[in-house]
Each structure stands twice: as C-alpha cells, then as structure tokens.
Amino acid sequence: MKSPARTPKGSTRMTSTPSRSEISRVLSHALRHAPGEYGLVLDPEGWAPLSEVLGALHRLGPKWEGSP
Template sequence: MNDARLNELSKILSHALRHCPEAYNVTMDKSGWVNLDELLNSIRCANKNFSDLSERDVHDALNRGKRARHEIKNKKIRAMYGHSIQIEANSKDIGVPPVFLFHGTPEKNVEKIQTEGLLSMERILVHLFESKSDAIQKAMRKSNHVACFQVDTVRAIGLGVKFYKKEAGLWVATDIDNSALHIIS
C-alpha cells in the first residue's frame, strides 16, 4: 500500500476509533476496543479504495507515525487517546507525572485558558507533553503563532486532576484549573 493510502487509512481508523464507531457499524466496548476483523470488513465494504484491505495494511498504517496512536491486542484495536466520545479510563493507566508538563496552544486561546483553565473542549481529556518543544510542535499544527503553558502537576493533583500516561512523552489529564498553569512562551 502506498504512503497516500496508508495516510488515508490512518485517518479512517482514527475517525472510527476516536470519534464515530457507529458510522462503521462496529461495536465498541467501554474501554474503546473493537473487533479488528469487524472494522476491516466495514472499511472494505464502505470504501472501494480499501476493498483489498488487510490486517498487515492496518499494522503498516499504525507504525508510520512518531507516536503510537492505536494499539492492537488479541484481534482487537483501539485508539489510545484523542477521543471525542466517552471512553472509560483504565485505573491502571493513572500515573504520577513529572512535576511539570506542557501544553501548547494557538495564541488566540491564551486569555481563555488563563481565565478558565485547560479544558478538554471537543476531546475527553487534555493532551500534555513532557517536553516544551513537543507541546509547541503539536500546537504549530493549528497555528504559526503559539504559546506554551507549564502545568504544575503537584498542584493539579492536589486539585483532583487525574493524569494518564499514554506513551513516552505524552500524558492526558482531566480538566486543569488555571491556578496550576503558568504561561512560559
């Protein structure tokens, strides 16, 4: 499968597993897992460009990015983060983050974040990074003019925020009060 088709497949998988499983006629459990064969068949039927879709193609699509966004276990697949639908967080995923994490955002959002805190908005959880540069790079996908907030995780935990480690360098968290934030750029 060529790069363009693998990129398209990755977007389809994210849409199905993060936002709209019902559009693909798949059953998702409370932790976000769906049967891989069920999803493959649905994509094959719905999109003539993927009538020959194989499990190998899915693995190839998932292995393209720098960060793992999906996982496959026991013939089931799920998105690891980025959901706009409610997924039950696994309590074993709750972690103790570094003292500081970072969140990049377009500059136009700064005043609102300083007033209201970091809110998940259309996602279920807030995305945070262990490095300032990763946070800024993520924000640059939406704007060339970005700001970066430093999150005091000790204060945030004291305020009841839950942090979940998703992969190396990436965390997600429940909404974070503005008193645990400091703008650094």
C-alpha cells in the same frame, strides 16, 4: 442486536487505493469519533474486534478490500 452495516454518513465509496495517511485518518475517525457510523460497537475499554474494523473498511469500497 447490531445495526446493519453501512457506509459512514457523508462519506463516499473509495474508488482508488487508499494511502497510508488516508487509512490512518479513516481508522481514527471510525475508532475515536464515530464508531456507530461505521457499524462498530466498542467495548467499555474502547476496543473493537479486528474482523469488524476490517469489515467497516471493506464497506468503503473495493479498493479497501485488497492488499497493495
């Protein structure tokens, strides 16, 4: 069973629209360094379902939910 989704430890909820570099930085952190902090479970090859990755971003705050 997966652990409940949460905002990563030490992070703050986003209140402004993230830049492309910020999106890249957060994705790198979530997928390379701390998937568990984002509620992600990677398969043996290091992949996670896109829906789960997007859900992790959306939990960072409302500005991560929409498109530019």
